[in-house]
Amino acid sequence: MTINTIPLQHALKHNHNECVSEAMATAEHLCMERGVQLTPIRHKVLELIWESHKAVKAYELLDRLKPLQKAAKPATIYRALDFLIDQGLIHRVESLNAFVGCRCSSYQHEQLLLICKHCEEVEERSAKEVMSALSEDTQKAGFTIHSKAIEIHGICKNCQNLTIDQNQSVIL
Amino acid sequence: MTINTIPLQHALKHNHNECVSEAMATAEHLCMERGVQLTPIRHKVLELIWESHKAVKAYELLDRLKPLQKAAKPATIYRALDFLIDQGLIHRVESLNAFVGCRCSSYQHEQLLLICKHCEEVEERSAKEVMSALSEDTQKAGFTIHSKAIEIHGICKNCQNLTIDQNQSVIL
DNA sequence: TGTTAAATGCTATATTATAAATTCTGCTCT
């Protein structure tokens, strides 16, 4: 007899509705403040991205947007994504060609992403010490930083615990 | 009258032939030691990658391989790249979907890549302090690292100097 | 030398992303 286990959706361990509505409220507020338009399409795409803490692919978003926006084409999604990235509302996860909601402050958009191979959720960390070590090192190298992509793949705390405490896992 | 300037190929500032032959010798040696085959195709692809210190695209490699290997198809290149990555002989640059030669020791493959927007060259740094800060921070988060992609975009020392000392630039 | 595993060849296709021209929409200025 084999028992397969899947990770609990860690998202369920917090109040995800609250999490999303907070993110959306912040986004709406920031766009207002900046005088840029969080149009219905952009709003919807951002909501779709926030449905989980996993990084989501552009064409997956497209499929999910289509029922709501019959005319949606790749360009629809990519233009929305470009906007959201410009506004610092999402991160592009380079190593996955995917996108994830961003909750960093507008002034601290460059963060470290912890990407779990098991549950696929992406955790943002500001990691001050890492960033300052990085600044110091690049300065030594005479390199002027414009942007950073720091993506760490591995197993998150929750998934690690699952393998220890099987009670937290789900039997398929 | 307009004067356009291009960066010197920084590669020309060092003995690049030596640089390449060293890289190839190391690769040959490592593969020998590991009992894996650095076949003619893999060897050639690695050489093509080492032609510069820029990150190079898969289909660019394919175009350059074709004259030497008539049968070359996308899979030819991707299979060679997979092998070279597995052996730690090249890095995949996630934020560029491109590949660059790796000169880190076999035990220290995870490095920090400084990617210059101007000359496009990629510099590897081991950045011990950054890495240890990173280990510490991820440990705090309870995250177990499997792999890292740390990619910093900006302007390298040489290109920075060019904009200051125009004598080092080339008039087109 | 026959067997086998690895490497390559070959064809097709999936996935990710952009270009460029047009139309729509909402706003401002008169």
Next chain:
DNA sequence: AGAGCAGAATTTATAATATAGCATTTAACA
């Protein structure tokens, strides 16, 4: 209200990146 404008969205086409799956060849070695 209506002309003009700018940003947003649509539409069509295609570029760029990457993999799947099966056939054939090569090379290692028992």
